[in-house]
């Protein structure tokens with residue numbers, strides 16, 4: 228099919244599936260059956276999922292895994308992780324267990340401030356604009372009172388609003404740069420509602436402001452939206468122990484291990500090609516928790532990588548050092564997470580994941596997520612600087628390779644036994660399966 232579809236959104240779910248199956252698949256019945264096989268047998272539950280997004284035809288599964296033994300600030304957590312990548316959950320679990328016997332993770336929330344901006348164009352005298360802003364600033368607070376009342380009762384609300392001159396970046400470009408405290412919510416809807424009211428207050432007051440010329444009164448609001456860059460909504464996670472205590476399987480020489488580990492982190496600090504992969508390893512853990520807890524992983528990803536580039540060059544999000552015989556490893560991340568709002572109470576499995584974590588506050592969830600990010604980074608670097616990443620990763624990935632072939636239970640057993648002694652690679656598995664089949 229190579230033509231536009233008109234009115235797709237108006238079709239029923241069954242009609243959408245039929246259209247897709249008939250136009251894109253040789254075996255339309257099989258395609259239709261596959262899509263339907265992922266429906267939930269509970270019709271009410273299926274309807275709930277259908278209504279999360281638009282043009283829904285089915286559910287797209289991601290596995291939900293568990294990483295136990297996360298000792299964080301003296302309390303054990305069992306962490307839900309939703310991810311498609313093999314070895315991520317095993318790596319987190321292994322690192323959690325390793326650090327649980329060495330004091331666990333220490334985490335602190337450094338800040339929770341969120342940001343939103345009204346972007347507008349103004350042609351005229353800058354001093355007059357500043358005088359106008361100073362005069363109307365209280366109105367931004369009073370005219371959003373109906374929106375902010377409940378948030379204020381929770382201890383949140385609008386923190387401050389500034390006028391920012393951005394004309395060096397673009398002619399006539401100014402901003403209302405506002406900061407917010409949104410407590411247990413990620414805050415997108417609260418912030419955007421406040422910003423849209425700021426924009427209205429700005430425009431209406433400008434039109435009536437005697438200090439402006441007729442052109443100046445016509446300032447133009449371009450858009451009002453929160454920023455997913457939250458450099459003051461930061462959480463820190465840290466682990467440390469005596470270098471000698473790092474000894475374990477594959478860490479026979481802890482001094483050498485610690486030294487290599489610190490060097491690996493330093494390379495990520497100075498070399499962006501390495502830093503991106505290093506940080507991807509951190510996000511293996513962070514995203515899994517973010518998805519499992521129904522948070523906005525696109526917002527988190529965008530914010531984290533902007534933070535990693537805040538000094539002008541993209542760098543490592545984690546740091547490691549050895550001081551007086553102690554190994555220190557830490558991480559700071561901007562994480563605007565919510566434990567209310569969005570899908571948190573709507574999606575039954577998301578609700579289950581919050582329950583598993585003891586229904587944390589947003590600040591607690593920030594800390595758990597940062598600890599998982601640090602654990603993931605530790606596991607990857609531990610492998611990279613000792614056995615290499617492929618040994619453990621391919622061990623976990625073996626099932627995915629086997630599942631691409633028709634193998635009996637008996638053959639599966641033989642493959643598993645063989646690869647306990649031999650290095651796993653896609654071609655080695657294929658060769659071994661061919662060898663089994665030819666005998």
Ligand SMILES: CC(C)(COP(=O)([O-])OP(=O)([O-])OC[C@H]1O[C@@H](n2cnc3c(N)ncnc32)[C@H](O)[C@@H]1OP(=O)([O-])[O-])[C@@H](O)C(=O)NCCC(=O)NCCSC(=O)C[C@@](C)(O)CC(=O)[O-]
Pocket residue numbers: 312313314315316317318319320321322324504505506507508509511603606607608610611616618619620622623
């Ligand atoms: C994969 C392991 C954990 C194997 O490690 P191992 O030493 O072979 O594991 P083990 O069989 O000795 O078990 C030790 C513990 O590991 C965990 N574990 C072990 N196996 C499982 C399993 N099947 N299911 C659940 N948990 C598992 C579990 O906690 C277990 O304790 P237990 O539960 O027995 O008390 C290790 O080699 C490892 O941590 N590797 C790193 C893997 C990794 O980082 N994967 C991410 C994907 S690669 C990537 O995307 C990121 C990267 C690497 O590019 C980032 C970067 O470059 O920085």
Ligand SMILES: NC(=O)C1=CN([C@@H]2O[C@H](COP(=O)(O)OP(=O)(O)OC[C@H]3O[C@@H](n4cnc5c(N)ncnc54)[C@H](O)[C@@H]3O)[C@@H](O)[C@H]2O)C=CC1
Pocket residue numbers: 377381409410411412413414415416417418453455523526565567568569570
């Ligand atoms: N650029 C972005 O990141 C954007 C994200 N979104 C989406 O917005 C959603 C998140 O928005 P939210 O405003 O967080 O969700 P929301 O509007 O669903 O729920 C948050 C609301 O819950 C209420 N609330 C109850 N108890 C609270 C407590 N203890 N603390 C704080 N608030 C409490 C407040 O009224 C608060 O505004 C996500 O699904 C995200 O994908 C939407 C637009 C843009």
